[in-house]
Amino acid sequence: MNVDIGNALSAVAAPGISRAALERLDEQVADAHERIDAGMEAGEHGYAALNLPNRTDTDEIRVAVDRVTGPDTSAILTVGIGGSALGAATITDALNDADDPEAIYLDNVDPDWLSATLDRLDLETTVLNVVSRSGTTAETLANFLVVRETFEEAGVDWTERTIVTTGDDGPLRELAERHNLPSLAVPDGVPGRFSALSAVGLVAAAVCGHDLDALLRGAAAEAETLTGSLFECPAYAYGATTYALDARGARTNAMMPYAESLETYAEWFAQLWAESLGKDDLGQTPVRALGVTDQHSQLQLYRAGPRDKLVTFVTVQETAARPIPDTDVDDLAYLGDASLGDLLDAEFEATEASLAAAGRPNVRIEIDRVDEFELGGLLYGMEAACVLAGELYGVNTFEQPAVEWAKKATRGLLGGGEFAEAEAVAEKTELRVER
Numbered sequence: 011m012n013v014d015i016g017n018a019l020s021a022v023a024a025p026g027i028s029r030a031a032l033e034r035l036d037e038q039v040a041d042a043h044e045r046i047d048a049g050m051e052a053g054e055h056g057y058a059a060l061n062l063p064n065r066t067d068t069d070e071i072r073v074a075v076d077r078v079t080g081p082d083t084s085a086i087l088t089v090g091i092g093g094s095a096l097g098a099a100t101i102t103d104a105l106n107d108a109d110d111p112e113a114i115y116l117d118n119v120d121p122d123w124l125s126a127t128l129d130r131l132d133l134e135t136t137v138l139n140v141v142s143r144s145g146t147t148a149e150t151l152a153n154f155l156v157v158r159e160t161f162e163e164a165g166v167d168w169t170e171r172t173i174v175t176t177g178d179d180g181p182l183r184e185l186a187e188r189h190n191l192p193s194l195a196v197p198d199g200v201p202g203r204f205s206a207l208s209a210v211g212l213v214a215a216a217v218c219g220h221d222l223d224a225l226l227r228g229a230a231a232e233a234e235t236l237t238g239s240l241f242e243c244p245a246y247a248y249g250a251t252t253y254a255l256d257a258r259g260a261r262t263n264a265m266m267p268y269a270e271s272l273e274t275y276a277e278w279f280a281q282l283w284a285e286s287l288g289k290d291d292l293g294q295t296p297v298r299a300l301g302v303t304d305q306h307s308q309l310q311l312y313r314a315g316p317r318d319k320l321v322t323f324v325t326v327q328e329t330a331a332r333p334i335p336d337t338d339v340d341d342l343a344y345l346g347d348a349s350l351g352d353l354l355d356a357e358f359e360a361t362e363a364s365l366a367a368a369g370r371p372n373v374r375i376e377i378d379r380v381d382e383f384e385l386g387g388l389l390y391g392m393e394a395a396c397v398l399a400g401e402l403y404g405v406n407t408f409e410q411p412a413v414e415w416a417k418k419a420t421r422g423l424l425g426g427g428e429f430a431e432a433e434a435v436a437e438k439t440e441l442r443v444e445r
C-alpha cells in the first residue's frame with residue numbers, strides 16, 4: 011500500500027501537523043520501531059502477530075479444510091465474533107464472487123436473524139467453521155450449540171463438516187478432540203484482532219478457494235517496509251499521522267474505502283483501532299464510512315461539522331471496466347463518455363479535494379487492486395500502523411480489559427456465577443418517559 015499524508019499537513023488542514031513536527035515525531039517513530047522490532051524478534055505477546063506472514067502454515071490450513079469441503083460445498087458458516095470473525099469476513103467479502111461458496115458470519119445472537127439465516131441454507135453442503143481464541147465466548151458457544159442442534163434436527167452429521175480454530179485448551183479444544191474434528195490453533199501471542207493472517211482469518215478464505223499464499227506474500231512485502239522512519243514506511247506514516255492528528259484534536263477517524271468489497275474492512279479496522287488504542291482515556295474513535303455511498307450521508311458533517319475528525323480514504327487503482335451507456339438526454343451526455351470506474355475515481359478525487367479545500371485533514375491509502383496480495387498488505391499495514399500508534403500513545407495495545415466488565419455482567423445475569431458486575435446492572439439510574 012501507499013500512503014499520502016499531504017492533506018494532513020498543517021499547511022493544508024486544521025488540525026494538521028507541520029513538517030517540523032513530523033520530523034520530530036520521526037525520532038519517536040525510530041524508538042518505537044526498535045521496541046516493535048525487539049518484540050517481534052522475541053515473539054512477545056502481540057508483537058508476534060507481525061511475524062504471521064512468515065509463520066502461518068497454509069498447507070496445514072488446506073489439509074484441515076479438505077477434510078470438510080467437497081466440490082458441492084455451497085456455503086461456509088463461520089461462528090465467531092470480534093477478532094474471530096472480522097478478519098475472515100474482510101477477506102471473503104473482499105474476494106468472493108458469485109461462483110464461490112457463500113461466506114456467512116454468525117457474529118450476533120439475534121434469534122430472528124440466526125433462524126432466518128439457518129432456514130435458507132442447504133445444510134448438507136454447508137461447512138461449519140467455529141472460531142474462538144479463548145474457546146469460552148458466550149455468543150460464539152451459544153450460536154454453535156444452536157447451529158449444531160439445527161444440523162442434528164435436519165439429519166445432517168455436523169461432525170463431518172465442522173472445523174474448529176481455537177487455543178490450546180478450553181471447551182472448544184475439548185469438543186474438537188472428543189469428536190475428532192479437524193482443528194487448527196490460534197497462534198501463541200496473537201490477539202484476536204491481529205489474527206486475520208492466521209488460521210483464524212484464513213480458513214473461510216481457503217474454503218472459498220482464495221490464494222492464501224498470495225495473502226501472506228502481500229503481508230510479507232509490507233513487513234519488509236517496517237523501518238525506523240515514517241518517511242520510508244507507509245504503515246508507520248499512517249500510524250504516526252493518526253496519533254499526531256488525534257493529539258491535535260482529530261479525535262475521530264472515519265475509515266472510508268472507495269470499494270463496496272472493502273466495506274467489511276472498515277469494520278475490521280474499527281475493532282483494531284478501538285480495542286487496541288482505546289484505553290487510559292486515550293484513543294481515536296474509529297467510524298465506518300463507505301465511498302461513494304456516504305458522500306451522500308456523512309460528508310456534510312466531515313466537511314463542515316466540528317474540526318475533530320480525520321478522514322482516511324482507501325482507494326483502489328484498478329477496477330472492473332463497466333462503461334456507462336450513452337443516452338440522448340443532453341444533461342446526462344457527459345456520463346456516456348465515462349465508465350463507472352471513472353465516476354468512482356472522480357467522486358473520490360472531488361471528495362478528497364473538497365475536504366482539503368475546507369481545511370479538513372484526510373489521508374489517502376492506495377492499493378493497486380482488490381486481490382489477495384494487496385489485501386494481505388493492507389491488513390498487515392494497518393496492524394503495523396496500530397502497533398506503532400500504541401507505542402506512541404504508550405498504551406497496552408494488545409489487551410482489552412474494558413470489554414471484560416460487560417462479559418462478566420452478562421454471565422452473572424444468566425446465572426453463570428457470582429459477579430459483582432451483574433449486581434450493578436440492577437442499580438441503573440432511571441428517568442423514564444413513557445408513551
Ligand SMILES: O=P(O)(O)OC[C@H]1O[C@H](O)[C@H](O)[C@@H](O)[C@@H]1O
Pocket residue numbers: 091092093094141142143144145146147150202203285410413
Ligand atoms: O476469539 P474469542 O476468544 O471468542 O474472542 C472474541 C472477541 O471477544 C472479546 O470480547 C474481545 O473483546 C475481542 O477482542 C475478541 O476478538
